Amino acid sequence: MASESVTLADVAAQAGVSKMTVSKVINRKPGLKDSTRERVMEVVEQLGYTVHASARALAGGRTETLGVLVPSLYSQYLSEIIRGVDRTALKAGMELLISTTRRSSGPRNTGRLAQGLVDGLLIVLPDPLALDESTLRSLPLPVVIIAPNTEEADDLPMFPTVDADHYTGARLAMDHLLSLGHRRIGLISRSGRMSHSLKRVSGYREGLLTAGIPLDPELEVEGDFTQKAGFDAARTLLNLRVPPTAIFAVNDVSAFGAIEAIKDHGLRVPEDISVIGFDDIPQASQVYPPLTTIRQPLLEMGAAGTRLLLALIQGVEAVTDRLIVPTELIVRSSTGPLAARPINPGTPPM
Amino acid sequence: MASESVTLADVAAQAGVSKMTVSKVINRKPGLKDSTRERVMEVVEQLGYTVHASARALAGGRTETLGVLVPSLYSQYLSEIIRGVDRTALKAGMELLISTTRRSSGPRNTGRLAQGLVDGLLIVLPDPLALDESTLRSLPLPVVIIAPNTEEADDLPMFPTVDADHYTGARLAMDHLLSLGHRRIGLISRSGRMSHSLKRVSGYREGLLTAGIPLDPELEVEGDFTQKAGFDAARTLLNLRVPPTAIFAVNDVSAFGAIEAIKDHGLRVPEDISVIGFDDIPQASQVYPPLTTIRQPLLEMGAAGTRLLLALIQGVEAVTDRLIVPTELIVRSSTGPLAARPINPGTPPM
DNA sequence: CTGAAAGCGCTTACAG
DNA sequence: CTGAAAGCGCTTACAG
Numbered sequence: 001m002a003s004e005s006v007t008l009a010d011v012a013a014q015a016g017v018s019k020m021t022v023s024k025v026i027n028r029k030p031g032l033k034d035s036t037r038e039r040v041m042e043v044v045e046q047l048g049y050t051v052h053a054s055a056r057a058l059a060g061g062r063t064e065t066l067g068v069l070v071p072s073l074y075s076q077y078l079s080e081i082i083r084g085v086d087r088t089a090l091k092a093g094m095e096l097l098i099s100t101t102r103r104s105s106g107p108r109n110t111g112r113l114a115q116g117l118v119d120g121l122l123i124v125l126p127d128p129l130a131l132d133e134s135t136l137r138s139l140p141l142p143v144v145i146i147a148p149n150t151e152e153a154d155d156l157p158m159f160p161t162v163d164a165d166h167y168t169g170a171r172l173a174m175d176h177l178l179s180l181g182h183r184r185i186g187l188i189s190r191s192g193r194m195s196h197s198l199k200r201v202s203g204y205r206e207g208l209l210t211a212g213i214p215l216d217p218e219l220e221v222e223g224d225f226t227q228k229a230g231f232d233a234a235r236t237l238l239n240l241r242v243p244p245t246a247i248f249a250v251n252d253v254s255a256f257g258a259i260e261a262i263k264d265h266g267l268r269v270p271e272d273i274s275v276i277g278f279d280d281i282p283q284a285s286q287v288y289p290p291l292t293t294i295r296q297p298l299l300e301m302g303a304a305g306t307r308l309l310l311a312l313i314q315g316v317e318a319v320t321d322r323l324i325v326p327t328e329l330i331v332r333s334s335t336g337p338l339a340a341r342p343i344n345p346g347t348p349p350m
Numbered sequence: 351m352a353s354e355s356v357t358l359a360d361v362a363a364q365a366g367v368s369k370m371t372v373s374k375v376i377n378r379k380p381g382l383k384d385s386t387r388e389r390v391m392e393v394v395e396q397l398g399y400t401v402h403a404s405a406r407a408l409a410g411g412r413t414e415t416l417g418v419l420v421p422s423l424y425s426q427y428l429s430e431i432i433r434g435v436d437r438t439a440l441k442a443g444m445e446l447l448i449s450t451t452r453r454s455s456g457p458r459n460t461g462r463l464a465q466g467l468v469d470g471l472l473i474v475l476p477d478p479l480a481l482d483e484s485t486l487r488s489l490p491l492p493v494v495i496i497a498p499n500t501e502e503a504d505d506l507p508m509f510p511t512v513d514a515d516h517y518t519g520a521r522l523a524m525d526h527l528l529s530l531g532h533r534r535i536g537l538i539s540r541s542g543r544m545s546h547s548l549k550r551v552s553g554y555r556e557g558l559l560t561a562g563i564p565l566d567p568e569l570e571v572e573g574d575f576t577q578k579a580g581f582d583a584a585r586t587l588l589n590l591r592v593p594p595t596a597i598f599a600v601n602d603v604s605a606f607g608a609i610e611a612i613k614d615h616g617l618r619v620p621e622d623i624s625v626i627g628f629d630d631i632p633q634a635s636q637v638y639p640p641l642t643t644i645r646q647p648l649l650e651m652g653a654a655g656t657r658l659l660l661a662l663i664q665g666v667e668a669v670t671d672r673l674i675v676p677t678e679l680i681v682r683s684s685t686g687p688l689a690a691r692p693i694n695p696g697t698p699p700m
Numbered sequence: 701c702t703g704a705a706a707g708c709g710c711t712t713a714c715a716g
Numbered sequence: 717c718t719g720a721a722a723g724c725g726c727t728t729a730c731a732g
Contacts, residue, residue, distance in 0.1 A: 017702080019703090032702080058710085
């Protein structure tokens, strides 16, 4: 299978020029006769020559490649960010190499990425400090961190970060529900101290308070970002003596579970209960009913982080070290105006 | 940020030995005094030295890294295969570098992977020939293809392939439904000529025929693997004069859509209608009701492909060039025995 | 407009 | 048990 590799020297010999000249042609450098350029290109085609990336990296430093480090490939959330990175990298003529941080891998679990294979590194960190700080500090190349899901983002002063505006997004969700007339609004949150989730919970509470509605601890149920937990949490909410007329789930997947639970309970979405999610993962528009949610601009976050990194690589001073990308309300069909009639016959209208 | 890179030479100088000796320590080669080994390791730790992957690749050939080439990172299907690859690679002490085939990227769109960065390449090809044949032929390194979704797998005689047993899986699904007493079984297929889907359709038809049940074209509705299409297809099936009592969707996502449609129609799963999917994506166990489905052993496929590749790299002759991994019936809660009473009051029991 | 030389950081035979 | 030399395939100054 392994057809022998063709090298620069082979092309040079075949074309009757020096290796340098071939190198210049390959790298589109100026200062060559067009005829020379053409002749070399012909030989390149004919021999099927491709640069040996490692050799180029060793010699020149430039790899024309960006690295992306993710905890896993296991969520659409991450895939979407990577898509944004991919597009922007592509436009800039950079290839992409992706690697996952693995529990038991070699030293400084950044895989091969920090070892001279790429010009810069994008680290996507949805979990609190998946990499330890000393690992981060010793990275010998430009780095940008996307979605640093940690309260202590200030602990990472050495790198620029990109994140979405979770708090404002949650306020957007609450304003939407409030404007539809809902006053009794349930929350499906996430256990633990993920800062994303905490900020969204703050948005929920302050949205309520700002509207003059007192908080009711009964209405806040913990989930864990899974559909199952969303289902269970919604069921708890539905069994309240006075159930909510709307539910804000801090992520879409929980919202899917909530919708299942509501239907299962014999009620309809949004006629009887409205549901709003957060994230706007691709599936959000494909479920039934299509989910109203807060779009977390994953694609843009990937793109913005990439642009930042590209600037760093070129030695340009970053405009900002803490980039916050705005979130957006996406109204679909899972939310609607507060129904005139009470949900449980016998319960007085609120 | 870029703390200057520490090289082999730095370590050698600091430890008072030759570069060769340091190299031997790093690569765990025999023939060194333990005391030397220890002294070098200390300096390595102290200086935070890591090998420059490119330099090693250039000099030695060995990169201790496997490449995975995927069309995108955008499906759980692919992620799951990669997980299998990741695990097996990890056990073998190999790092993983992932890249996507991008429409407008450089020559021979295998990204940087074919350019001396890895010892071997795993290509995951769920779409028919995403890479053209000449690209494939000129790959100068060991290659294994996973899930070659094409009728013309024989067009790729140069590489070993790994795939799941789609036909038998579909037969398993039909046998399950048939054994529950269902006779009128709807199919949600996929348009186009994807061989995965075609094999599953064959399993559906031959399952029916083998049970002595004639085919009814009305019962076969085309989807496109999305939840929305599954929803629509199921609705079509439900509106038939004599609707099916069970539905086989050729992928899980379509099955999710079908379940939505059934609930939306005021019927229950599985009491009124049974639904079985195909793939067993992680979500299948998280939806409500948990989905009965055919498990496509994605993880095992990734692992098997990796083992094959590892063997190729070591120059071992592959045991087989066409590895077919068995599928498995996973019974959960979306299927049940044929109900005694008819679905539509007024329709005579079958 | 083109080329000969040096060197990137490592490993592989080969000596001692 | 340890080391000096050559070379992997490229690019970067520097000449001409």
